[in-house]
Amino acid sequence: MSETNTRRMTYLDALxxxxxxxxxxxxxxxxxxxxxxxYAAGGxxxxxxxxxxxxxxxxxxxxxxxxVGAAITGLRPIVDLTIANxxxxxxDPIINQAARxxxxxxxxxxxxxxxxxxxxxxxxxxxxxxxxxxxxFMNIPGLxxxxxxxxxxxxxxxxxxxxxxxxxxxxxxxxxxxxxxDVPLDTxxxxxxxxxxxxxxxxxxxxxxxxxxxxxxxxxxxxxxKDGISADVIDLRTLLPLDNEAILGTLAKTGRVVIVDPAHRxxxxxxxxxxxxxxxxxxxxxxxxxxVVTPDxxxxxxxxxxxxxxxxxxxxAAAARELM
Amino acid sequence: MKNDIQSEAxxxxxxxxxxxxxxxxxxxxxxVPGAVHSSIGQEAAIVGACMALADNDYISGTxxxxxxxxxxxxxxxxxxAEILGKATGVCKGRGGSMHFTDTSVGSIGESAIVGGxxxxxxxxxLSAQVKGTGQVALTFFGDGASNEGVLAECLNMAxxxxxxxxxxxxxxGYAAVTxxxxxxGQPDVARRADGYGIPGVIVDGQDFDAVYxxxxxAVARARRGEGPTLIEAKTYRFDEHCVGLFINGAYRPAExxxxxxxxxxxxxxxRSLLLNGDKSEGDLNxxxxxxxxxxxxxVSFAKESAYPEPEEAFELVHANPxxxxx
Numbered sequence: 001m002s003e004t005n006t007r008r009m010t011y012l013d014a015l016x017x018x019x020x021x022x023x024x025x026x027x028x029x030x031x032x033x034x035x036x037x038x039y040a041a042g043g044x045x046x047x048x049x050x051x052x053x054x055x056x057x058x059x060x061x062x063x064x065x066x067x068v069g070a071a072i073t074g075l076r077p078i079v080d081l082t083i084a085n086x087x088x089x090x091x092d093p094i095i096n097q098a099a100r101x102x103x104x105x106x107x108x109x110x111x112x113x114x115x116x117x118x119x120x121x122x123x124x125x126x127x128x129x130x131x132x133x134x135x136x137f138m139n140i141p142g143l144x145x146x147x148x149x150x151x152x153x154x155x156x157x158x159x160x161x162x163x164x165x166x167x168x169x170x171x172x173x174x175x176x177x178x179x180x181x182d183v184p185l186d187t188x189x190x191x192x193x194x195x196x197x198x199x200x201x202x203x204x205x206x207x208x209x210x211x212x213x214x215x216x217x218x219x220x221x222x223x224x225x226k227d228g229i230s231a232d233v234i235d236l237r238t239l240l241p242l243d244n245e246a247i248l249g250t251l252a253k254t255g256r257v258v259i260v261d262p263a264h265r266x267x268x269x270x271x272x273x274x275x276x277x278x279x280x281x282x283x284x285x286x287x288x289x290x291x292v293v294t295p296d297x298x299x300x301x302x303x304x305x306x307x308x309x310x311x312x313x314x315x316x317a318a319a320a321r322e323l324m
Numbered sequence: 325m326k327n328d329i330q331s332e333a334x335x336x337x338x339x340x341x342x343x344x345x346x347x348x349x350x351x352x353x354x355x356v357p358g359a360v361h362s363s364i365g366q367e368a369a370i371v372g373a374c375m376a377l378a379d380n381d382y383i384s385g386t387x388x389x390x391x392x393x394x395x396x397x398x399x400x401x402x403x404x405a406e407i408l409g410k411a412t413g414v415c416k417g418r419g420g421s422m423h424f425t426d427t428s429v430g431s432i433g434e435s436a437i438v439g440g441x442x443x444x445x446x447x448x449x450l451s452a453q454v455k456g457t458g459q460v461a462l463t464f465f466g467d468g469a470s471n472e473g474v475l476a477e478c479l480n481m482a483x484x485x486x487x488x489x490x491x492x493x494x495x496x497g498y499a500a501v502t503x504x505x506x507x508x509g510q511p512d513v514a515r516r517a518d519g520y521g522i523p524g525v526i527v528d529g530q531d532f533d534a535v536y537x538x539x540x541x542a543v544a545r546a547r548r549g550e551g552p553t554l555i556e557a558k559t560y561r562f563d564e565h566c567v568g569l570f571i572n573g574a575y576r577p578a579e580x581x582x583x584x585x586x587x588x589x590x591x592x593x594x595r596s597l598l599l600n601g602d603k604s605e606g607d608l609n610x611x612x613x614x615x616x617x618x619x620x621x622x623v624s625f626a627k628e629s630a631y632p633e634p635e636e637a638f639e640l641v642h643a644n645p646x647x648x649x650x
Contacts, residue, residue, distance in 0.1 A: 030454060051454050054485070062443050062477025069447020069461075072432055073382065075454060077447075092474075096437045097444065103640055105425040105433065106416030110643040141648075142641055165643035194646060241646040 006184050012177040014151040015116075016044055018158040019078060021187045023048040026076060029162060032056050032063045033080030033116075060086050064115065065093030068167075071113040072101060076162060084117040084171060085131045098167035099142030110165040114158070119211070120174040121262065122310060127298035130306075132211070132263045134171045138240045138272065144168040144193055145240035149214035151181035153237055156191030164193060173212030173262075194238045196246035202232035205320045206250040206257045209235045210269050213260040213292075213311050220316035229324060239269050247273060248281050255286035256323040260311045265293045290319040330598055331611055333375055333532050337367040337591050338615035340391040343400060344563075346619050347390065347407055347421075351567050355627070357409050360421040363391030365562035368590030369494050370395040372527075372535025373462060373555075376543050382430045382448040382461035384441030387422040388494075388561075389434030392464055398426040400622035410629035417632045418640070432461075438499075439465060439472030442491070446478040449489035449546075460488040460546040462539070468499025470513045479554065483520040486551035490542045493554070494529065496561040501575045514556035522552050529559030530590045533597070560584040 009017070022029050023045050030052040031045065037055035039045070045053055056063045060081060067077035081087050087094070094115060102109050121130040137145050144166055148154040154172065161168035199214065200221050209217040214235045221231035232250045236243060251257055257277055261270035270291045277289055292311040300306050344362040351360060363370060366388075374383065374395035385392040393403065398414070406413030407421050414426050422436040432448055435441040445463035452459040469475060470493055482489050493513045497504050505511065517524025525542070527534045535557055542553035562585055564571060595608060638648055 028455075030450075054450075057477070057480055057484070059477035059481060061474045062446070062481055065440075065443025065474060066447035066450055066478065066481065069384070069432070069444035069449075070451045070454075071447070072444070073448040073451035075451050092437060092440070093443055096440060097433075097435070101425075101433060102643060104415060104419045104423050105427075106414065106418050107640040108415070108425055108427045109432075112643075144642075144646070 005186060006182040008180055009151060009183050010177060011151045011154045011179050011181070014155040014183045015158055015172065017183065018155040018162070020044065020046045022159060022162040023052065025187060028074060029076045029078065030054065030070065031078040031080065032067055034058055034082060036080060060089035061092060064090030065097060067113045068093050068097045068101065068111060071111045072109040076112045078114045078116065078162060081115055081117045083129050084119045084133055085128055087115065087117045087133060090115070094167070094169070095140050099140050103142060111167050112165045113167045114161040115167070115169045116172065117169060118172040118174045121299060122175050122306065124301055124303050124306065126301040130299035132171070132294070134169070134239055135263050135268045137169055138269060142167065143240055144238070145171065146193060146238045147171045147173070147211040148237060149173065149176065149209070149211055149235050151179065151183045153191050153197070155183050156189055157193070157237065160190040160193050163190065168193065171211065176212050191237065194241045194243055196234050196236045196243040198232070198234050200231060200233040202230035202254065204230045204254055204256065205323055206232045206234070206254045207316060207320065208247060208250065208257060208259045208273060209233065210239065210261040210263070213262055216311055216313045217260050217316055219313035220320065223313060223317045224320055229320060231320060242273065242276065244276055244280070247276055251277055251281045251284050255284055258290045258292060258316060258319045258323065260292045260316055262294055262310055264296050265291065266296050268293050287323045290323060292316050292319050329375065330601070330603065331607070333371050333536070334594060334598060334608065335611050335615055336371045336375070336395055336397070337532070337594060338612060339400065339618060340367045340370060340394045341591050342615050342619040343390055343394055343404070343622070346404070346623050348567050350407065350623070355408055358420050360407065360567045361388040361565065362563040362567055363388055365584060365590070366391060366494055366496060366529065366559045368532040368594060369529035369535050369557035369559045370464070372532045373464070373492050373539045376536055376539035377430070377460065377462060380430055381459050382432050382445060383464065384432055384445040384448070384461070385434040385464040386438070386441060386466060386469065387434070387436045388466070389422050389424040392434060393424050393426045393429060393431040396429045396431055398429045398431060400618050401625040402426070404622035404626035405629045408626045409631060410626060411632040411636070412625070412629040416636070416640070439469040439474045441465065442469065442475055442478050446482055446487060446489050449482065449487040450485070452488055453485070458547060460490065460543055462490040462492050464492050464494055466499065467493065467495040467497065467504040467508070467513060470516070471507055479516070479520045479522070479552070482552040483522050486549060488546035488549070489552045490539065490546060491552060491554045492539070493556045494559050495556050496559050498561065498565070498576065500565045501571055503575065512556060514554055517554040522554060524554045524556070526556050526558065529557030530588045530593060532590065532594050560588065
């Protein structure tokens with residue numbers, strides 16, 4: 001892509017650009033969330049008419065459910081749930097309604113609703129503001145779940161989510177909000193849901209990354225290269241549906257796998273990825289699968305306790321070396 | 325040809341009554357999978373509300389789901405087939421008794437999550453407002469659902485945004501087997517409207533004319549862009565919470581049940597009202613014959629329809645399908 005077709009911007013600005021393009025480009029797109037009147041006043045939604053910008057009271061269950069009702073009657077709502085922990089308050093309409101209405105009505109509806117949830121971990125916000133809840137939603141048939149790890153994917157996946165005729169949850173890594181990257185300016189640019197991306201080719205060990213762990217995985221791969229270990233790094237980008245082809249493809253290249261996932265260990269995304277590998281790729285494995293994940297403790301407030309809990313480049317490189 | 329309002333109202337009430345009686349018979353024959361909840365006793369509240377709506381207005385509802393789409397004018401055959409889990413069912417056998425949805429008459433979903441239909445209708449009203457279609461949405465819910473927080477959230481958002489939605493409480497006095505008087509701080513759900521600055525109206529749910537008039541007013545207000553109304557229809561459920569449910573212990577006085585069934589049956593009351601007006605016994609018999617015929621056709625259709633193939637469970641999960649492992 002030529003330089004004139006991209007602009008360097010933050011992950012957060014890329015999300016904002018995606019939202020503005022979709023609001024301006026389709027009069028059926030609306031946005032609902034808390035505090036958004038302020039952002040609207042600041043020009044965040046461009047020339048979108050006010051009736052499509054709903055700055056809501058603090059009523060997550062109510063407006064998450066209203067978005068379902070709006071979606072089945074012709075709108076394309078974007079619901080900004082802000083901090084990912086708040087999705088629990090909205091879980092009933094997302095799970096019981098959005099995910100199932102199409103199925104339960106024999107296909108009478110499509111449910112084109114997008115939920116945005118930002119995972120604010122690693123910033124001393126304690127356990128009620130620091131969750132990475134995507135694994136729970138991977139267990140809900142009818143949903144789609146994406147976790148962009150770069151500004152480009154943030155734009156492309158949010159746009160794909162808004163345009164998709166099914167309910168999609170976009171779990172953003174808040175630690176990435178300020179990180180910059182080149183983002184395509186083409187208003188038709190989307191990243192297909194369900195497709196992983198290879199960020200680095202390698203032949204000795206695969207690092208399969210989820211969400212913001214990508215940057216740690218790439219740093220670990222640099223460190224491993226200094227020791228002559230060649231790492232293949234893929235970012236899954238979408239967690240429901242998982243890109244099984246890409247998972248088994250990287251396994252076929254290396255026979256050794258480290259899965260890096262910021263969710264908690266038990267039943268995290270890494271657990272399902274590991275299950276796919278042993279179920280469908282067991283014969284290709286040279287060593288057992290390694291998981292670099294967050295231990296099963298609530299996230300503590302005090303930084304010296306919090307920081308060591310998450311995956312980091314050192315833990316990833318150490319896990320990879322153990323496989324060699 | 326659409327009948328006059330009174331004949332049409334009587335026909336729809338009879339369709340609900342007859343449908344529910346046929347379902348109960350099918351339960352005793354062992355034909356019905358899962359649980360069913362009968363609307364018998366609540367026909368005037370349902371039909372009064374639905375008749376005040378236009379064909380393309382939206383309704384959402386509850387686990388006691390059969391009456392609402394029938395009241396809105398749905399064809400009975402696909403509904404009865406859904407009760408039996410047949411492929412010809414209105415939801416292709418994926419929803420069943422508690423989840424009737426028939427978009428052809430504006431029925432956008434009954435929900436087995438108590439209160440679940442409330443934000444759905446409120447969101448449909450938001451669509452109507454944003455798109456400027458002039459449609460309104462009405463959500464049926466019970467006295468039980470009135471204690472769900474989502475009702476408070478939606479009443480408030482509908483009020484501040486002046487959404488064209490009617491919150492219609494069928495207060496039958498019991499949430500499953502718990503009396504409303506044990507779970508409500510004061511007896512009138514409609515009074516909660518004051519807290520949101522919207523009209524709250526109490527009507528006799530056994531009286532079609534009262535419900536129809538109150539809902540018409542609410543619909544007119546919504547179409548004028550003046551926002552929502554909370555209507556509470558005081559009604560009564562003649563059957564148990566769930567057909568075939570045997571309750572170990574009395575939670576409703578026998579005299580109360582007898583009083584409603586003998587003196588407050590909405591179908592009987594409306595029949596008398598029509599006879600005292602300009603309808604003859606013959607007019608009403610004609611309507612009853614039509615209703616019975618439709619019920620019998622629906623039962624035959626449902627019984628004769630095939631079940632879905634097991635493989636169909638994998639269809640219609642997504643609009644843009646993904647690969648699903650068998």
